[in-house]
Amino acid sequence: MKSAVETLNPTRVRLTVEVPFEELKPSLDAAYKKINQQVTVPGFRKGKIPARVIDQRFGRGAVLEEAVNDALPKFYSEAVSEGELNPLGQPEVDITELKDNELLAFTAEVDVRPTLEIPDYSGIEVEVDAVEVSDEDVEKSVEQLRERFASTAPVERAAAEGDVLTIDLEAKVDGEVLEDGVAQGVSYTIGSGELLDGIDEAVTGLEAGGSATFTSELKGGSAAGREAEVKVDVTAVQARELPELDDEFAQLASEFDTLEELKADSRRRLEEGKKYEQATQAQEKVLDALIELVEVPIPEKLLEDEVRTRKHNLENHQLGQMGLTLDSYLKIQEKTAEEFDAELKQQAEKGIKTQFILDELVNKEQLSVGQEELTEHLMRRAQSSGMSPDQFAQAVVEGGQVPMLVGEVARGKALAVVVEAATVKDTNGEVVDLDDEDETAETVEAESAEAPAAESTGDKPEA
Incomplete structure (x- = not known):
């Protein structure tokens, strides 16, 4: 087999390959064997049909096509190895010549990894943020931990910032209730920003048993991105109680004593x-x-x-x-x-x-x-x-x-x-x-x- 490589651009090459016909013999034998197992000819046992009979009944061209398709990956891989190429993706193959008992020639165009020149990179300089932790950062971190250990207790008053509500929701678009627009028993903390825009204003000031309606753009679901009319029913109002920041809290929330x-x-x-x-x-x-x-x-x-x-x-x-x-x-x-x-x-x-x-x-x-x-x-x-x-x-x-x-x-x-x-x-x-x-x-x-x-x-x- 002979092969040559032509560079079309920095990321694409064309391989030109010529294969002496004798190198096709293993694939040709395999093609006859495969066809033998697939066809029936009167007077011959299955798998025992002579090659000449297959040529006469089904055509030598069909055998050659099967043999070439079987052999192409091998010849292509050999040409890639000889050319020391790093191909990317599937090649575009074109058989340019197929002479029975003489020659198989084909071209294969394929994308390849470009040859890169890596310059001296020791001069690279970059600037990053300094590692600085302020007292405020520490206080915020401790406060977040404190929030995790907060408890809640029911209150008989209007809902306010920080309260935990239990609510039912119903969303309508164009006057129709959405199949996925109904939710019950949802826990929501006023001011958390975890649900819909406008909900904080709607529920603030409501007591348990109160209702409100507001308009909001849905963030997800079947009507994501559309304006919906949302009805919210408040079924319970609970106030959050934070533990005191002292040594007892440290012992409760961590392995530390103070x-x-x-x-x-x-x-x-x-x-x-x-x-x-x-x-x-x-x-x-x-x-x-x-x-x-x-x-x-x-x-x-x-x-x-x-x-x-x-x-x-x-x-x-x-x-x-x-x-x-x-x-x-x-x-x-x-x-x-x-x-x-x-x-x-x-x-x-x-x-x-x-x-x-x-x-x-x-x-x-x-x-x-x-x-x-x-x-x-x-x-x-x-x-x-x-x-x-x-x-x-x-x-x-x-x-x-x-x-x-x-x-x-x-x-x-x-x-x-x-x-x-x-x-x-x-x-x-x-x-x-x-x-x-x-x-x-x-x-x-x-x-x-x-x-x-x-x-x-x-x-x-x-x-």
Whole structure:
């Protein structure tokens, strides 16, 4: 077999392949055997029909077509290997010549990963938020904990800010009660902002047994985004009672004996959270700076497929679970369809660029992934998916997704190399030491998981 590679553009090539006919013999034999099992010819036992009879009865062309379709994937793969290509997606194959007992020639056009030049990235400098926890932050944190230990007691008075109500709701659109617009026994805290716009004003001042009607735009359900007339009946009013902020509360709400110890622990936790946010911010900014340094041509079809996949997942999975359509979602987001499409394309481009660049860095830095690293990553992914580690691992193996997970970990390590080489300063001008932070892979997972199309290494071609 002879093959040649023609570069059509930085992300697409044309393979020209010539195969001597004798190399088709295994596929030709397999084609005769397959046809033998599928047809019946009087005078011959099934599976024992001579090749010449099959040629006479069904035509040599049918046999050749079967043989070529069987052999093409093998010859295509060999040509890809010889050309040292990294194909993306399915090739467009065209048989240019098929001479019986002489030659098979075909071309295959396919998108490929572009060759990237990674410049010196040690000069990257980014600025991140400083880790600062104020007394007000600590007080707010303790107050939130206090809220969790609040109790309620029925009161015989008008409902006010902070009260917990038990309410029944009925929503009408165009005078008709919605099938999914009725709810009973709903617990609602006035001022929480957890239900419909306008409900706070409607229920404030009502006592148990009181009713009110207000107009609001529905956030979800069958009439999401539409104006509805909502009737609310208050069946109970309860006042919230907060525990005293003292040592007794600290003992109730934590493992600490004193309120001061509880506050000190809250400050420590807040600082850890800020450090996590700082590390994540550093990764994101370093990644953005790296993308700016590297020129990355993107295959048009890959980008189209990625945009289509993202849109499909949003419409059929994320929005579907929330009872929203794309139109109602865009209305809530206050975006036009054109703005949404442009944003989706921008996100897809960034995801693909991220994957290409970090994969190139994995090769350049010769990074490998150990079993322990893969297991830790699998545990994190299982936790975020809501599955047990065993269930997630089984799904990954059965779905053939292990290489994808390995790639995610490797890209995380590649980004860590760049972050380590970069200069990261906070808003106070202090150099930030990120050595103690072990969150590098998380940003990469989020980026690369959004570009699954770039994982493809080529599908089976057919004539």
